[in-house]
């Protein structure tokens with residue numbers, strides 16, 4: 575972590591990339607906890623909440639969450655988005671989220687997965703060049719690849735098949 579603090583001070587955008595693990599992996603929570611030294615502990619009252627701010631020598635102006643989830647719906651990101659958005663609010667910086675649900679299907683090569691991958695590349699370029707990602711690109715990245723029912727039925731069928739194979 576000591577190696578990261580100088581980089582964190584220089585960066586203008588902090589990208590936190592993590593899968594959803596009910597709600598996040600312990601390693602990512604540890605990293606978030608260890609961001610404390612870049613906060614200046616002067617309490618402020620903002621948006622009806624106690625908030626802090628970054629030390630003056632920290633340049634971060636935006637926090638971007640990049641995440642994947644296993645299940646179909648966007649609701650799986652709810653807790654994680656809340657955690658990282660609150661962090662951004664505490665530090666008085668902008669927040670954005672790049673979210674890819676039912677990410678297992680991204681292993682398949684299809685018109686839609688290619689569209690998502692292209693949008694992801696463009697989102698990275700826009701973030702670096704302009705400091706923001708257009709909403710249109712975020713929607714392409716998060717688009718459903720199949721219907722919820724299709725996903726659930728094929729997932730359950732694959733699991734049942736595996737279970738039968740293990741029994742024999």
Ligand SMILES: Cc1cc2nc3c(=O)[nH]c(=O)nc-3n(C[C@H](O)[C@H](O)[C@H](O)COP(=O)(O)O)c2cc1C
Nearest residue numbers: 593594595596597641642643644645646650677678
């Ligand atoms: C311990 C664990 C917990 C998970 N919890 C969730 C969850 O609550 N909701 C969800 O949609 N996916 C969940 N997933 C699926 C992951 O989000 C999915 O595997 C991930 O996006 C891909 O990252 P991976 O390469 O680490 O599997 C979980 C996976 C693991 C291993």
